[in-house]
Amino acid sequence: MTKIEFLKYLSKGWFGSSQQHSIHAQLLKARGLNKLADKIMAESDEEWDEAKKVNSRLIELGETPVVELQEYPVITDIKEMLEYDFKDAAEALPVRTLFSSFAARRHHGLRITSTRTKGGLP
Numbered sequence: 001m002t003k004i005e006f007l008k009y010l011s012k013g014w015f016g017s018s019q020q021h022s023i024h025a026q027l028l029k030a031r032g033l034n035k036l037a038d039k040i041m042a043e044s045d046e047e048w049d050e051a052k053k054v055n056s057r058l059i060e061l062g063e064t065p066v067v068e069l070q071e072y073p074v075i076t077d078i079k080e081m082l083e084y085d086f087k088d089a090a091e092a093l094p095v096r097t098l099f100s101s102f103a104a105r106r107h108h109g110l111r112i113t114s115t116r117t118k119g120g121l122p
Contacts, residue, residue: 004063007054014051016070017088018044023074024081033078 021044028037055065
């Protein structure tokens with residue numbers, strides 16, 4: 001997977017997850033669970049912002065971001081919703097950690113400019 005493909009993968013995932021969390025927050029708010037809904041909506045906003053940052057980086061690299069969302073289920077049962085979110089976050093942790101390491105390198109002046117990597121992921 002090239003770095004560009006990886007960035008597009010991240011963007012698609014964050015946009016999709018953001019939409020799922022936004023819908024879940026609305027469902028929770030409709031049930032009167034306002035505090036939990038606000039926390040879930042804050043997560044949605046954070047994911048949306050991360051996706052926008054990735055798209056900005058793609059543009060800096062001369063690439064055109066795609067308008068595409070990774071599919072996520074809409075879950076109406078609160079317990080199942082939270083269990084799914086926990087499981088999804090745990091599975092995404094290695095990818096987010098990898099992306100954070102790239103962000104840190106970029107912050108320290110090392111910019112991701114190559115579209116090819118050795119061994120797969122950038």
